[in-house]
Amino acid sequence: MSPEDPVISLEDIRKTYVMGDVEVQAVRGVTLRISRGDFVALMGARGSGQSSMMNILGCLDRPTEGRYFLGGEDVSGLDRNELAEIRNEKIGFVFQGFNLLPRTSAIENVELPMLYGRSDLTASEQRDRAARALDMVGLGDRIHHEPKQLSGGQQQRVAIARALANDPALLLADEPTGNLDTQTSVEIMGLFQELNSRGITVVMVTHEPDIARFARRNVVMRDGCIIRDEVVARRLDAAQELGQLREARQMAEVVP
């Protein structure tokens, strides 16, 4: 598979929810291709359908109509268990609320996807791999910390390490910076950009235009349809932004 082959290919995806007598059309015919190595920010106001899109992309839900190819495989008709396997092997999730298991060390949180996998890794191999993933997100020295001993940014890093544990084709982030301050948000974006530069495809839902500018491509939805799909013209570089933030803080300290 060449890098130009799409990781994600959506063909006329529709999602309709039936609530009593009312039918709600959350997604109304979305066709979208995301290539390997892309970094897409999925934007839109609340209720514009991007949450439903996220659930479908993440194989947590099935489209009512249309076809969804993930890594060349049609996953739109799979059952509950088959979808669970796809989630386990091909998708890494990062959530707004981190969603780590409480009272569980960082390394055990990262091991979680491997416990449910089909691979034949031994317990110590799983542990090594989890430690490497934590090292990659810069938490190599905090592998035995529990979530409540970690800051929000660190918890999100643990969640990212967990998402990477099974070496997925796609990293799916649902408002990953929603609960974080500006500095930490930029740091997390820096991590995404770094992972993306190593070839991991990233799709991220966000409401914040500033955050979306760290992506390569912005897809904007409204009322269940894509209304804009464009390459980010002046893409922000997280390392550069962090430098500027630091300078600004130093200035603030010097000039009260």
Added chain:
Amino acid sequence: MKPLATVRIAGRALRRNKLRSLLTMLGIVIGVAAVITTVSIGAGARAQVQAQIDSLGRNVILIFSGSVSRGGARGGMGSAATLTVEDAVAIGREVPGVAAVSPDQRVPVQVIFGNQNWYTMAMGEGGNYLQIRQWPLSRGDMFGDQHVRASAKVAVIGQTVTEQLFGEGDPVGQTIRVGNVPFLVIGELAAKGNSVRGEDQDDIVLIPYTSLMRRIQGTTNLRGIIAQAEDTGQLSATQEQITSLMRQRHRISGTKEDDFTVRTQEEIAQTAGETSRIMTVLLGAIASVSLVVGGIGIMNIMLVSVTERTREIGIRMAVGAKGHAILLQFLVEAITLSIIGGVLGIALGVASSKLVAIRMGWPTLTSFSSAVIAFLFSAAVGVFFGFYPARKASLMDPIEALRYE
């Protein structure tokens, strides 16, 4: 997904909630301990009853002279004194399954030695009585047939009588007065303890039945006869043969009531065993209720736990846990809790049975099988009461579960 992984997942989940795990286990611990303790007490009581029945002798058949009614008022067993020594002899001679037979006569008497006296039961028996009762001597000898034929004034006394008359001294060779007749003590019986009815079996003076009937009582009729069947399998057949022989000898025909009663050791054992068996079942039933309550406790806490851990379930599903993996995890958690609880309960139950035995003096008997049954039962409780919450967890929708606050 490997089974070992499920155990690891469940183990981690249980360790995360140590207090809750302990509290959940407590119900099972108490339930199993209660079952083990009550069953031990019941089994101990049964063993004691069995020992008492065995103390009767081996393959013993008892023949009592029957009750007669005079003017509508019926006397008790033995009131009619219908049996004779000749009956006893006839049973020994004519019933093929009988190994030994002895007349059995009793009368309460005062015994005197020196300045000590004691009121006890004089028992007139044959020379083979101790063989029938499987009763060893602690000192001296038993009287023999020659003593019986001669109505000899010899006695073998029980431990209680020794204590009362001689204290720590050796009674053999001493002369005691039974009623007003001097008897030479030639032997002492080994201690036998209480009978099924709670009587002190050591509080007796054993003398030849001829001596008792002629020298003390002045009677020719017997209160009872004790016989020993050759073999346990033949016990009831022998009982029937004795009955028909006695009816024939006493000229009882057709549908007329017997003037005697024949009972075997088995029948006595059944009556006595029944009481303790009912007690064991009753106690066990009460204890089982606590085990079931413990199981419901597990279900209750697992249900709360499933609701409380909705988000956790959502996270697990998002990273690829299938429904059956979640089901298995919660089931393994429930079973682990109930098994650990079961093991602790067995330990506590064994300890408390020992405590009951020591502090209250009750005989207890903890059997390996009761521990195994309690253990298996507690595991079954885990499966049974863990399944519903586990299934509920496994059927959750991952999107809903992730959104749960």
